[in-house]
Structures are given as C-alpha cells and as structure tokens.
Amino acid sequence: MEAGVACKLKYPSWIGSETFGRKSAGSLRFGRIPKQDHKVRVAVSAHFPLQTCSDRQRSFSFEVPCSSYNDFSASTVETGSVHAPYDESLMLKNKSLEVEPYLHGHNIYLVGLMGSGKTTVGKILSRVLSYSFYDSDALIEQEVDGMSVAEIFKRHGESFFRQKETEILQRLSSMKQLVVSTGGGAVVRDENWDYMQQKGIVVWLDVPLEALAQRIAAVGTHSRPLLHYEHGDPYTKALKRLSYLLEQRGKNYAKANARVSLEEIAGKLGYGDVSDLTPTEIAIEALEQIEVYLKEEGGMAIAGL
Numbered sequence: 477m478e479a480g481v482a483c484k485l486k487y488p489s490w491i492g493s494e495t496f497g498r499k500s501a502g503s504l505r506f507g508r509i510p511k512q513d514h515k516v517r518v519a520v521s522a523h524f525p526l527q528t529c530s531d532r533q534r535s536f537s538f539e540v541p542c543s544s545y546n547d548f549s550a551s552t553v554e555t556g557s558v559h560a561p562y563d564e565s566l567m568l569k570n571k572s573l574e575v576e577p578y579l580h581g582h583n584i585y586l587v588g589l590m591g592s593g594k595t596t597v598g599k600i601l602s603r604v605l606s607y608s609f610y611d612s613d614a615l616i617e618q619e620v621d622g623m624s625v626a627e628i629f630k631r632h633g634e635s636f637f638r639q640k641e642t643e644i645l646q647r648l649s650s651m652k653q654l655v656v657s658t659g660g661g662a663v664v665r666d667e668n669w670d671y672m673q674q675k676g677i678v679v680w681l682d683v684p685l686e687a688l689a690q691r692i693a694a695v696g697t698h699s700r701p702l703l704h705y706e707h708g709d710p711y712t713k714a715l716k717r718l719s720y721l722l723e724q725r726g727k728n729y730a731k732a733n734a735r736v737s738l739e740e741i742a743g744k745l746g747y748g749d750v751s752d753l754t755p756t757e758i759a760i761e762a763l764e765q766i767e768v769y770l771k772e773e774g775g776m777a778i779a780g781l
C-alpha cells in the first residue's frame with residue numbers, strides 16, 4: 477500500500493524567511509526510504525552555507541513532523557540536532573569585508589551606558605577592520621597628567637571632564653579610520669554629535685540594565701565616579717544609577733545611526749540570556765547594523781554623493 481507523506485520542516489526562528497525565501501541560501505533535501513514495517517521514513521538533509529545561514533549559530537536542531545494519509549496513522553518523527561561548524565572569527569572577518577568598502581574610511585563611534593562594552597567591542601571592530609582604536613576616557617586621562625577619570629571628577633569636577641571630552645572628540649573627528657569608544661555621557665552635548673557625525677557613524681550598544689549592573693559589579697564601581705553617589709552593594713548602586721542615567725539619556729542614545737540591541741541578538745540566536753553573547757557576536761551585529769545604515773540612508777552621504 478502506498479502512503480502519501482506530508483512533511484513540514486520546523487526550523488528555528490533565527491533562520492527566518494530570508495534564508496528560505498528571497499535569498500537562495502541553503503538547501504533541504506527530502507528522500508523517502510522504502511517502507512519498513514508499515515512505516516515510511518523520510519530522510520531530510522540540510523545544508524546551509526555559513527555566510528548566509530543564521531551566520532553565527534553554534535548548532536541548531538530541527539524537527540520533522542510528518543503526517544500520513546490513507547491507512548497510516550501519523551508517524552513519529554525524529555528530532556535531530558545538527559552541529560554546524562562554527563567559527564565566529566571567520567564570520568566577523570567576512571562581515572567586515574562586506575561592510576568595509578561602504579565605510580569610506582569613516583570613523584565608528586561607539587556610544588552607550590557605562591559597561592555596555594564600547595571598549596571591548598570597539599577593540600574587536602578596530603582589529604578586524606584594521607582601523608585604529610581610541611578610548612576617549614583614556615585620552616582624557618593622558619591629557620590630564622595620567623590622572624584617572626575618578627580623580628579628574630574629584631579634583632576638577634564633571635564640567636571640566638566634559639570639556640576635555642568634547643576637545644578629544646573634536647580632535648578625533650579630523651582623523652580617519654578610527655573606532656572610538658566614547659564615555660557613557662558623550663551623547664549629552666550637541667556639539668559632540670556634530671564632531672562624531674562629521675565623518676563618522678555612531679553606534680549605540682543597547683544593553684539591558686541588569687546585565688550592565690552585573691558587569692559593573694564584577695569589576696567594582698571605583699573607576700566610575702557617577703556611581704559613587706549611590707548606596708548599597710555594587711550591583712544595587714550600578715542598577716539604581718544606570719536606571720536614572722538611561723531615563724536622562726535614552727533619547728540621546730536613540731539618535732545613533734545604528735542600534736545594537738543585545739536583547740534582539742539573543743532572541744535571534746535563540747539564547748535565553750544576553751550574558752550568553754560573546755563580544756565577537758556583538759561586534760558582528762554591530763557590523764550588520766552599520767551595513768544596514770550604510771546601504772540605506774547613510775551610504776549616499778558618506779560616499780559624498
């Protein structure tokens with residue numbers, strides 16, 4: 477007796493319709509293995525090239541629910557797990573090669589609250605793009621005789637620090653091919669935006685407050701003077717102050733040309749927690765968002781067209 481078999485492949489949401497729809501990214505092959513014991517087996521093989529599939533999935537599993545008709549009752553289907561070869565450094569390199577020609581040497585400025593990873597992710601981006609890396613806080617420290625940011629705040633006050641920050645951004649804006657990690661408060665002054673966007677792209681690292689507070693608590697609050705006003709353990713201090721700062725600065729961060737949301741990346745990759753994301757995965761997403769910006773509104777301006 478012949479049985480017709482209807483199979484539906486369920487794949488995780490991160491593959492998305494792009495992979496299976498418009499872009500011809502991967503292939504699925506269905507094969508019917510001759511029936512044994514009144515069962516029809518369907519073999520499914522999947523092949524997704526690394527660059528076009530989810531890009532950076534460590535592994536994925538798929539389910540193949542099959543239903544049969546005629547005389548057969550619905551059969552079970554195996555759920556398998558495919559461990560795809562995964563090399564995040566290669567993904568990063570490939571993405572940087574794609575984006576680099578559209579950048580025309582423009583600087584990349586990373587903005588975001590304290591601890592959002594501007595320095596960590598910035599160094600990765602600068603290495604892969606062969607751009608120079610600058611940390612604006614470190615440049616201010618150098619300029620003020622090696623005094624730490626915390627000491628500068630204590631001895632000279634915040635407005636002195638902000639003025640130095642603006643001067644540094646002004647100087648960097650005349651250079652090319654830089655990745656700059658800005659201080660968390662750099663977005664507040666309008667003139668800083670003028671310098672950053674003069675020949676640059678501003679990228680906001682949007683990290684949930686709880687994750688930020690965890691990161692800061694792990695290293696302590698001593699180097700971040702704005703957290704010294706709060707009371708409690710380092711996590712509580714950081715969470716309270718960062719919530720306040722986000723309320724004050726949220727609109728400024730949102731002016732960035734590209735936003736990298738850790739919650740969105742984690743969702744795309746099927747991770748339960750943003751702390752599972754590696755800095756390289758975040759850097760890849762930053763390049764993706766820069767690419768979207770450059771291919772849409774920003775590209776023409778940057779190319780000088």
Ligand SMILES: Nc1ncnc2c1ncn2[C@@H]1O[C@H](COP(=O)(O)OP(=O)(O)O)[C@@H](O)[C@H]1O
Pocket residue numbers: 588589590591592593594595596597657691692695751753754755758
């Ligand atoms: N993706 C990440 N996952 C976990 N910890 C991170 C991540 N990115 C940065 N960190 C850690 O968080 C802290 C702050 O990172 P940093 O890059 O200095 O942030 P920022 O320059 O925005 O203040 C550092 O201790 C760093 O190691």
Ligand SMILES: O=C(O)C1=C[C@@H](OP(=O)(O)O)[C@@H](O)[C@H](O)C1
Pocket residue numbers: 588589590591594613625658659660661662699700701702
């Ligand atoms: O948010 C802020 O106003 C600040 C953030 C700090 O930089 P990071 O974001 O690198 O910690 C540093 O510039 C200074 O402590 C003030």
